[in-house]
Amino acid sequence: MARACGEVLLLSAYPDAHELMVRTLRRRGVRVRISSAGATLRVLREGPDVILVDLVHGTGLTRDMVAALNRRRGQAIVVALHEGSLEPVPGVASELVVEGFCRCTDWPQLLGTLPGQPNEGRSLLH
Numbered sequence: 001m002a003r004a005c006g007e008v009l010l011l012s013a014y015p016d017a018h019e020l021m022v023r024t025l026r027r028r029g030v031r032v033r034i035s036s037a038g039a040t041l042r043v044l045r046e047g048p049d050v051i052l053v054d055l056v057h058g059t060g061l062t063r064d065m066v067a068a069l070n071r072r073r074g075q076a077i078v079v080a081l082h083e084g085s086l087e088p089v090p091g092v093a094s095e096l097v098v099e100g101f102c103r104c105t106d107w108p109q110l111l112g113t114l115p116g117q118p119n120e121g122r123s124l125l126h
Contacts, residue, residue: 008033009033014057079099080100081107083104
């Protein structure tokens with residue numbers, strides 16, 4: 001039996017850009033938290049199952065947040081949301097270890113890859 005995806009954490013400086021994705025996840029019974037830069041470390045301790053990192057609009061990541069995200073490896077799936085170009089990411093986000101990448105426009109396919117969601121098991125990598 002698939003493990004249910006209980007919580008998704010969205011790290012974005014502009015979460016409104018992902019409003020439709022967030023609403024869809026919530027309709028499917030997934031708890032979605034949207035974190036401001038200052039609250040990220042506290043929210044990470046609460047153990048989200050999936051962490052979406054918005055590389056398009058930024059996240060306000062600090063070195064401490066990147067280190068905390070990287071320590072969660074194996075405990076949470078970290079996915080970088082992008083716009084199609086995977087050029088080197090400037091700043092501290094370049095040190096982030098992720099399990100996959102997803103174009104911001106391809107979020108419907110992303111939902112199918114989450115544990116406990118329809119179409120589970122499709123690849124996150126684009």
